[in-house]
Amino acid sequence: xxxxxxxxxxxxxxxxxxxxxxxxxxxxxxxxxxxxxxxxxxxxxxxxxxxxxxxxxxxxxxxxxxxxxxxxxxxxxxxxxxxxxxxxxxxxxxxxxxxxxxxxxxxxxxxxxxxxxxxxxxxxxxxxxxxxxxxxxxxxxxxxxxxxxxxxxxxxxxxxxxxxxxxxxxxxxxxxxxxxxxxxxxxxxxxxxxxxxxxxxxxxxxxxxxxxxxxxxxxxxxxxxxxxxxxxxxxxxxxxxxxxxxxxxxxxxxxxxxxxxxxxxxxxxxxxxxxxxxxxxxxxxxxxxxxxxxxxxxxxxxxxxxxxxxxxxxxxxxxxxxxxxxxxxxxxxxxxxxxxxxxxxxxxxxxxxxxxxxxxxxxxxxxxxxxxxxxxxxxxxxxxxxxxxxxxxxxxxxxxxxxxxxxxxxxxxxxxxxxxxxxxxx
Numbered sequence: 133x134x135x136x137x138x139x140x141x142x143x144x145x146x147x148x149x150x151x152x153x154x155x156x157x158x159x160x161x162x163x164x165x166x167x168x169x170x171x172x173x174x175x176x177x178x179x180x181x182x183x184x185x186x187x188x189x190x191x192x193x194x195x196x197x198x199x200x201x202x203x204x205x206x207x208x209x210x211x212x213x214x215x216x217x218x219x220x221x222x223x224x225x226x227x228x229x230x231x232x233x234x235x236x237x238x239x240x241x242x243x244x245x246x247x248x249x250x251x252x253x254x255x256x257x258x259x260x261x262x263x264x265x266x267x268x269x270x271x272x273x274x275x276x277x278x279x280x281x282x283x284x285x286x287x288x289x290x291x292x293x294x295x296x297x298x299x300x301x302x303x304x305x306x307x308x309x310x311x312x313x314x315x316x317x318x319x320x321x322x323x324x325x326x327x328x329x330x331x332x333x334x335x336x337x338x339x340x341x342x343x344x345x346x347x348x349x350x351x352x353x354x355x356x357x358x359x360x361x362x363x364x365x366x367x368x369x370x371x372x373x374x375x376x377x378x379x380x381x382x383x384x385x386x387x388x389x390x391x392x393x394x395x396x397x398x399x400x401x402x403x404x405x406x407x408x409x410x411x412x413x414x415x416x417x418x419x420x421x422x423x424x425x426x427x428x429x430x431x432x433x434x435x436x437x438x439x440x441x442x443x444x445x446x447x448x449x450x451x452x453x454x455x456x457x458x459x460x461x462x463x464x465x466x467x468x469x470x471x472x473x474x475x476x477x478x479x480x481x482x483x484x485x486x487x488x489x490x491x492x493x494x495x496x497x498x499x500x501x502x503x504x505x506x507x508x509x510x511x512x513x514x515x516x517x518x519x520x521x522x523x524x525x526x527x528x529x530x531x532x533x534x535x536x537x538x539x540x541x542x543x544x545x546x547x548x549x550x551x552x553x554x555x556x557x558x
Contacts, residue, residue, distance in 0.1 A: 148509075149259075149263075149508065149509070150224050150225070150226045150227070151224050151226070151227055152259055152262045152263060152266070153259070154223065154224050155195075155196075155199060155262050156256075156257060156258070156259060156262055158195050158199070159192055159195060159256065159257040159262075160256050160257070162188060162191035162192060162195070163188065163256040163257060164256075166184055166187050166188045166191065167184070167188070167252075167253050167254075167256075168184060168253065169253040169254055181251070181253070184253070185250045185251040186250075188250040188251075189244060189250035192240060192244070192249065192250060192257065193237050193240055193241060196236040196237045196239075196240040196265070197236070197237045199236055200233070200234060200235065200236040200237060200269075202218075202219055202220040202223070203220060203230055203233065203234050203236075204233055205218055205219060205220065206218040206219075206220040206221065206227070206230060207230050207233060210229055210230070215229070228519055228520070229520075231497075231498040231499040231522060231523045232270070232273040232274060232277055232278060232499050232523055233273050233277065234266065234269040234270060234273055235269050235272040235273050235276070236265065236266075236269045238269070238272055239265045239266070239268035239269035239272055240265050242268050242272075243261065243264055243265050243268055247261060247264070249261050260528070263526050263528075264532075266526070267525040267526065267527070267536060267539075268539060270502070270523050270524070270525055271502075271525070271536070271539050271540050271543055272543055273523075274499075274500075274502060274523060275540070275543045275544045275546075275547050276547055277499075278499050278500050279500055280311075280314075280316050280500065280501075280502060280540065280544075281315075281316060281317060281493070281496045281497075281500040281501065282316065282317045282318075282319060282489060282490060282493060282496045282500065282501040282502070282522075283311060283316055283317075283318055283319070283501070283502050283503075283504065284318075284319040284320070284321045284359075284485075284486050284489055284501065284502070284503045284504070284518075284522075285318070285319070285320050285321070285503075285504050285505070285533070286320075286321065286322065286482075286503075286504065286505035286506060286507070286514075286515055287320060287322035287323075287324060287335065287336075288322075288471070288472070288506075289472070289506040289507075289528075289529065289530070290504055290505055290506050290527060290530065290533055291304055291320070291339075291530060291533060292530055293530060294471075294472045294473065295473065297334065297335045297336070297337065297338070298335065298336045298337070298338045298339050299337070299338040300337075300338035300341060300342060301338070302338050302339070302530070303534045304339075304530065304533055304534050304537060305338055305339050305342045306342075307534065307537035307538065307541065308339060308537070309342065309343070309346055309348070310537075310541060311537070311540070312343075312348060312352055312353075312355055312356070313348065313352070314544070316355075317355040317356075317357075317489075317493045317496070318355060318356045318357070319356075319357050319358070319359060319485075319486070319489035320336065320356075320357075320358045320359070321359045321362070321363075321482055321485040321486060321489065321503070321518075322335075322358070322359070322360055323360075323361065323362055323428075323467075323469065323471065323476060323478060323514055324360050324361070325360050325361030325362075325364055325365065325425050325426070325427060325428045325478065326360055326361075326365065327365060327426060329367055329373065329375040329376075329377035329378070329379060330375050332358050332360065332367060332375075332377055333375040333376055333377060336358065337376075339356075340356075340369065340375075340376035340377070341376070343356060343369055343376070344369075344371055344376055350371065353369050353371065354368055354369055354370070355369075355493075356368070356369040357369070357380075357489060357492065358377065359485045359488060359489055361425075361427050361428055361478055361479070361480075362467055362478040362479070362480045362481050362482055362484065362485050362514065363386075363390065363478075363479070363480030363481065363482070363484035363485040363488055364426075364427045364428075364478070364479060364480065365379070365382075366379070366380040366382070366384075366385045366488065366492065367379055367380065368380055380492070384492070385488050385491060385492040386488060387484065387487055387488060387491060390480070390484060390488070393464055393479070393480075397460050397463055397464045398427060398464065398479055400460045401455065401458075401460045401461060401464050401466060401477075401479070402424065402427075402428070402429045402477070402479075404454065404455060404458055404460065404461070405429050405451055405454075405455060405466075405468075405477040406422060406424060406429045408450055408451045408454040408455070409422055409429065409430070409431050409447065409451060409475070409477075410422060411450070412431070412446065412447040412450050412451075413431060416443055416446065416447075418431065418433075418439060418443060418447075419433060419434045419437035419439075420432060420433050420434060420437075420439060420474075421433075421434060427478065427479040427480075428476050428477065428478045428479065429476070429477055430471075430474055430475055430476030430477065431447065431474060431475050432473075432474045433473060433474065438473065439473065439474070441470075444470045444472075444473075444474075444475055445470060447470075447475045448468050448469065448470050448475055451468040451475070451477055452468045455468065455477070464479065465479070465480050465481055465484060466478065466479060466480070466481070467480065467481035467482070467514050467517065469507065469514035470507075478514070481514065481517040482503070482505070482514055482515055482516075482517050482518040482521075483517040483518055483519075483520040483521045484517075484521075485518075486501065486503050486518050486521035486522055487521045489501075490521070490522070498521055498522040498523065499522075499523065501521070501522035501523065502522065502523050502524070502525060503515065503518040503521070503522055503523070503524045503525070504524075504525045504527060504533060504536060505518060505524070505525075505526070505527070506526070506527055506528060506529070508524065508526045
């Protein structure tokens with residue numbers, strides 16, 4: 133008999149974002165009704181196409197306004213504690229909490245001028261279109277209704293390509309320095325669980341060296357921290373070490389709840405996770421080695437071999453479900469994730485990592501923080517839990533991270549005393 137869990141896996145619900153899919157479905161209706169590809173070959177030519185684009189733009193924008201209203205209603209109910217019964221929650225059961233309103237109509241108009249979504253006759257508004265609109269809406273809301281006190285970044289695929297390092301020619305570096313000049317703190321919250329500063333320097337040397345040689349004040353330079361192993365090791369920039377990093381004792385930054393995580397529980401959880409990993413390696417005949425660290429355990433492919441996406445996902449799901457059914461898995465937060473070429477189970481997750489960064493910088497609120505990452509699927513993606521701690525932006529490559537940082541800069545200037553709010557749509 134096929135279990136419900138296996139059916140859900142077959143439908144790949146763990147690889148979808150229901151809010152994005154729902155908005156995508158709403159936009160598909162006007163696309164179908166207004167799209168007339170044959171008009172491209174009719175007598176009206178380009179004029180008919182322009183008219184369709186204007187009509188589509190108006191309909192899409194209205195839908196985004198309606199969704200924006202539903203989110204505002206959900207937020208108002210959050211304050212009352214009744215958001216579990218909001219209309220949005222009924223329509224999208226997996227929707228969580230929102231830290232800020234989302235300026236979806238303005239964001240759609242911004243992205244439409246760059247991606248020409250309304251002008252497309254054969255390709256409907258896509259998952260990626262909506263993902264980027266949501267990112268822009270989040271940035272617009274932060275610069276208009278709040279301020280950006282903290283930006284945290286994932287490492288691989290967010291700041292640099294998978295398995296690579298942040299070299300001195302990375303285009304994100306000058307943009308991060310610009311954020312620091314404006315008073316924004318920077319945190320890099322990575323799954324890489326190193327206990328030595330030198331290894332983090334090896335991965336991030338381009339940024340660390342750029343900060344060291346910049347004209348930033350020494351106090352501002354200290355506004356960069358690295359939180360490794362999801363929520364296990366914190367390092368702060370220092371100009372007094374060759375590695376540019378100073379390890380910070382856990383008691384100075386960890387949350388009160390984290391201080392109750394005992395070493396016995398850590399060891400027990402990692403032992404169970406290692407056993408689950410070994411069973412996957414044996415049952416699927418994986419060409420992989422098991423790597424045990426102080427606060428993590430995982431599998432990495434043997435040199436010359438590559439694990440398939442299906443093998444990685446199966447391993448994540450086996451470990452996730454195995455640990456969830458154990459008493460220690462209920463006591464101790466953990467994260468089982470697909471790193472693209474490996475699988476790791478870490479103690480804690482990125483919600484704890486981001487919350488720890490907020491605490492270390494004096495208690496920054498979630499509506500003044502932004503986490504940028506590439507893994508926001510519900511299972512096997514370690515940025516997903518960051519949504520519990522702050523606003524987020526879902527990117528798909530380091531190039532998109534650079535584009536997002538440019539948006540932050542441009543939109544911040546538009547809302548500065550020298551800018552005008554009308555610049556938002558230009």
